[in-house]
Amino acid sequence: MDEKDILLLEELQKDCRQSLKKLARKLSMSITTVYDRMKKLEKEGVIKGYKAILDPDKTGNEAIAFILVRMEYFHGPDYEPLSQREIAKKISQIPGVMEVHIIAGEWDILIKARGKTIKDIGNFVIDRLRMIRGVGRTLTCDAWVTAKESPDVYLRKPV
Structure with a gap:
């Protein structure tokens, strides 16, 4: 470019x-x-598409949370090893999941999720996320205020 x-x-x-x-x-x-x-x-795939950017507050999806996931790499009676990529892909297919990142450090996966209420996000964690084979401990951080949220990709070197 x-x-x-x-x-x-x-x-x-x-x-x-x-x-x-x-x-x-x-x-x-x-x-x-x-x-x-x-x-x-x-x-070349640099431009992936063109979309309308919706205001989550005005569409009723006001609750936002960041969820850390610690994997159980060996799960079940066979102790078959699990792939972070596989689990991240399963998580990414759940409605309300905005982002899924495989991360370094004490936790394995970081999820950004939206829902109409914090209760919706709680139900997502309890009924959907924790039911995925290989998902171990989770830590949910509710966001109270969003100072900046942007889909833009920064194209220049940081100042």
């Missing part, structure tokens, strides 16, 4: 509904060049 790709991506992250004409004018490129660059970035 060159500087022009980065500028294009930054503009698309601000507003992906901008017309090609508007993007071309802002970036001092031709419409064809902007279109070709977008198609190239889509083909």
Whole structure:
């Protein structure tokens, strides 16, 4: 990616509904060049798609929690080893799960989940998450205030 790709991506992250004409004018490129660059970035998988970003509070999904999971690597009578990737994939398929990360340290997996209420998140942990083979101890941290939440990917070196 060159500087022009980065500028294009930054503009698309601000507003992906901008017309090609508007993007071309802002970036001092031709419409064809902007279109070709977008198609190239889509083909390379840099641009994964275009979505509406919803306000969770206005859609009734106000409760947010971060859940740490400690795995039980050997589980059941066979003591068959379990894969973090397998468990993370199972967790990621549950509705309300926003993010799943395999992490280093004392815990193995970090989950970001949303629900209408904290009770919904509690039910998710009790009835869904802890029922997954290999999920051991969990620690749930409810978020009271979100100071920043962004789907944007930072494209430049930190200041």
